[in-house]
Amino acid sequence: MSEFTMPSLGADMDVGKLVQWKVKVGDRVTRGQVIAAVETSKAVLDVEVFEDGVVEALYVGEGTEVDVGTPLARIGDGSGKGRPGPETPSPGTTKPATEPGETIGAHARPEKASKEDRPLPSQPVSAGSVPADNGGHAAERILASPAARRRAREAGVDLSGIRGSGPDRAVVLRDLQGTTPGRRPAPAGGGFDREQMRATIAAAMTRSKREIPHYYLATMVDLHAAEAWLADYNQHQPPEKRLLLAALFMKATAMALARYPELNGHYGEAGFAAAPQVNLGMAVHLRGGGLVAPAISDTDKLSLPELMQRFQDLVRRARGGGLRLSEITGGTATLTALGDRGVDTVYGVIYPPQVAMIGIGRARRRPLAVGDGVAVRLAVDLTLAADHRVCDGHLGALFLNEIEQRLQQPEAL
């Protein structure tokens, strides 16, 4: 007894329509006899049986389309006549792609091509259903080469403030290396992405606190001499050329750094490397939240007026989004001043890979012991956060003292 199934009559045949039975139940058939006609996508074909026997049942009526392999009739010795048909020979039965118990794996039978009844989406996806703000995003997209993006990601740098010099003004690697001098400032309004900046700061500060064993020192500096010198100097200058105390702090710090190279440089994979020059970074608070610490190269070599001018330019560009990457990544130590925010003392978090952060608090008048008496003097809290892997408190103390000494001789700055 066997099932006579819808035969495969070509590599491209998946279904066939039984158009005619040429036998009826009870007929005797012989091997090779044509017992039915089947219509495929190409033609009507005669189909033959491959055994001798008696037609015991016809499962599928004429005009029915079924998949290849679906039982059509039972051929037996005649004893099973009238027995019911197989379980589910209904029209259009879809055979499972694999037999039960079979796994689709290395040695399983290659799955036969089966048409999947995957419903079509009820509506075509039209261009109009694409999110409308896509175009807007494209316009704001920063052009940067893949290599520049990777470098920026590794360095934790925000590309938005960087002016590109590559094809189509894309930011390319050399823009991140600061090897292209004399670039025009970025277009006004080139702001920054607040979330991105937060993420950048978070990454840098987390790394700092995770990796760098900070030690902290503080000292109070009497600013009497500095204040007097400054008042005298500014008296002869037009407003735009007047100096601020900040310039003195910067210069004094930079000179001290030049003297104590253990605090001026980068701590990298191979340990600490002192920098050949002093590029003092200045923490600049950005409107709208955010912080950058662009550096002024060779800070210790600039005159006070030059320094003042560079500082003002830097703050303006930091807020306008026109910094060069060399300015962002080139700092060798950083100065943070929170005095104008009304705090007396600031203990900084080192900006990696640097190893020192110098803090300047609020300069205010306070009673100080001067000689044998008490005088009201302008004074400021000067702090140091330094990397203990590189140097010890002893050296940090010498360094802070050096700054203090220099601030006592402002005419030499």
Added chain:
Amino acid sequence: MSASGKPRMSREHALRLLRDMLRARRFEERCVELYTQEKIRGFLHVCIGEEAVGAGVMFNLTEDEAVVATYREHGHALLKGISMERVMAEMYGKVSGCAMGRGGSMHLFDADTRFFGGNAIVGGGIPMAVGLALADKMQGRTRATVCFFGEGAASEGVFYESLNLAALWQLPVVFICENNHYAMGTPLDVEHARGEVYHKSEAIGVPSERVDGMSVVQVEAAARNALDAARSGKGPRLIECDTYRFRAHSMFDPQLYRDPAEVEAWKEKDPIVRLADWMAQTGLIQEGEREALEKEITEEIDKAVQFAENADWEPPETLHDYVSLPLPSPLAPPPAPESEPSQTSMREAFNRGLQEALEHDERVFLMGEDIGRYGGCYAVTRDLFAEFGADRVRDTPLAENGFTGAGLGAALGGMRPIVEIMTVNFSLLAMDQIVNTAAALLHMSGGQFNVPVVIRMATGAGRQVAAQHSHSLENWYTHVPGLRVLAPATVEDARYMLWAALQDPNPVLIFEHVMLYNHTAELTPQPQGVDIEKAAIRRTGTDITLITYGGSLYKALEAAEQLAAEGIEAEVVDLRVLRPLDTDTLVESVARSHRAVIVDEGWKTGGLAGEVMAILNERAFWELDAPLARVCSEEVPVPYPRHLEQLVLPRVEQIVEAARRTLGEKP
């Protein structure tokens, strides 16, 4: 046949013929059944009705005589001696099949019995048979090669090309045309203005005859004579067997083109019935013998089905096995490198490579159009004819597909042919043999048949020979797995790559740019860094990588000089192996320079430059500091006038300009 016209033959002889035909018949009947059950898939062409041809011819073959057949070859394969189990497993697509299951019904192969396959390109096997016979003749063997094909194939150009070669060179090959009156659904009188195929072959110069292909006895007798002639150096023969297939062309064929009455009429001449009846009449078969024979065959088939059912599928991990065989490692150095450094042109360098190969490997011979007496259309083979003679510097007729196919056949037969095709444009006429056969054979045969042929051709424009002689179509071949594609561009590569290519067990294509033939440079005595696997860095630089090959190499080098004057240091990478591409060298260079311009004389669309860009995008994206750029030929057929031709081809200033753009603003 005896003088009375009555065949006289021994009982064993007749019984074997009957048995052979029955084995083929019953096997194929079972295949049809298995096909309806989806055990066998794809195409299935049975020869039911035509068994007398295969049985009659095969009867006389020795085991080491080669057979080349068609896609209707199950019977031929069985009768050549491949076990039914391995043939059936192949029908199933199982790894124990005679081609690892990769070929299926149309691609049965067996190295042991020298069965060179099923070939599903109508006519595709004919030149291969010619080449196998050529190899035998050149190696002094006295065996014959047999080639089966249908009368449909006798309409293909390759039939005429191949028979002409066989006749010209008097090769030991027997062509068997199975004229079954139809090519698929096209009847003989719609296929051929004159239906007698044997007249055509006779006219070409191959002694031919027609026999009743429904009589195994007549086929056998004719084949015996033809084979004897071939073996004894009398040259090729053709036998046209008048026959008929009883079943459809393939499984899916409603046979709308013929009258069932015609089929019935032919069934009256069923070769099996005919032989069996005659044996019964003459007492050659006794009571019960036929039944015993049938039973034995049924058992063999049942066993084969069982074997196939139980056999494994090829595991996916080995899918890439046998695309190519590995190169020997290390490659043997050239046997006779130059002794003195000397100024050498590319043409001379190629010539010396060929000369060295001919001198040091007796399996090597050259074949191609006008390579001998004329000296080569680009004079690359000059003087070799005089030195090595007409056998080893073999002028061929104008028959690219035919002689290239013969080259593959000769390679399969143990020779190391170096085929020259005048230009890549003309190679398109040989593309079938290169792509469908040479490149595919090893994998398709489950690793049994590698084709160690070297095919040289000129490429490129610049000589004002217009569109049909000037194109750079290398990429048509670099697309194809199984091929190695070389493009030597220095005198050293021109001189020494050939010796390495001859050691490659796979087909190798060598592209020689026409503008480089006169390029002259100092050729060092010892090969320095010549190989056929790696790209070569021809100039180092850190700012940008110029990637190129062949005729564009010197343009890229000149562009690099100009860029250097502007302070831009360009690295120039000469691909030189176009397939398989040395991607590591490309990626490493671009990882250093972060920028690349690809220079390719081919057209841009679908070209090699695009492929290189895609590879860099896949493997070096995060290294890229600028969009990749390419300089290709203008997308027009190359025109004749010089100013227009030059306009079409990549120019130095375009390369410089592309590099500048890639670099952005001047630093």
